[in-house]
Amino acid sequence: MKRNRLLYFLIFTFVIICGLLSRKYSFIFPVIVNDYLGDSLWAAMVFFMFAFVFNKKSTIKVAFIALAFSYCIEISQLYHAPWIESIRNTTLGGLVLGFGFLWSDIFAYTLGVSAAALVEYFFSEKE
Numbered sequence: 001m002k003r004n005r006l007l008y009f010l011i012f013t014f015v016i017i018c019g020l021l022s023r024k025y026s027f028i029f030p031v032i033v034n035d036y037l038g039d040s041l042w043a044a045m046v047f048f049m050f051a052f053v054f055n056k057k058s059t060i061k062v063a064f065i066a067l068a069f070s071y072c073i074e075i076s077q078l079y080h081a082p083w084i085e086s087i088r089n090t091t092l093g094g095l096v097l098g099f100g101f102l103w104s105d106i107f108a109y110t111l112g113v114s115a116a117a118l119v120e121y122f123f124s125e126k127e
Contacts, residue, residue: 001058001124008052015045015116036108042095043070043112051120059124063117070109077101 019041026034047066054062076084078101087093098105 001056003051003055005052005055008048008055012045012048012052015041015048019045035104036111039105039108040112040115043067043109044116046070046109047113047116047120059117059120062120063113066113066116067109070113071106073097074101074105074109 019038022029022034022037022041029037043066046069047062050065050069051057051059051062054065057065073096077098084097088097088099
């Protein structure tokens, strides 16, 4: 599969905007949705970022790369050295690295990457 990088950049950007808006307008959604939506969108964004970078890899390979990256970021939240905490205390650092390990985030990442991979699978041209 060869992906159109411009399209994937636009999707990546759209998912980032949706993720930021989901935090700003969280009052619109029920609590159960708020618990998972932001993290699921973050993981979907990671999928589309890797799909952009590895534009010739299969959907399943990109999904595994995105899941591994997302899980590693979550596991890194168990580490609380002063230098990484100073990065997490910035806006961008907090958005990328998060703050504390939660098993529910692992679940949300799996949902987000799975949803993004399914969207790609169903909307991609079959060879």
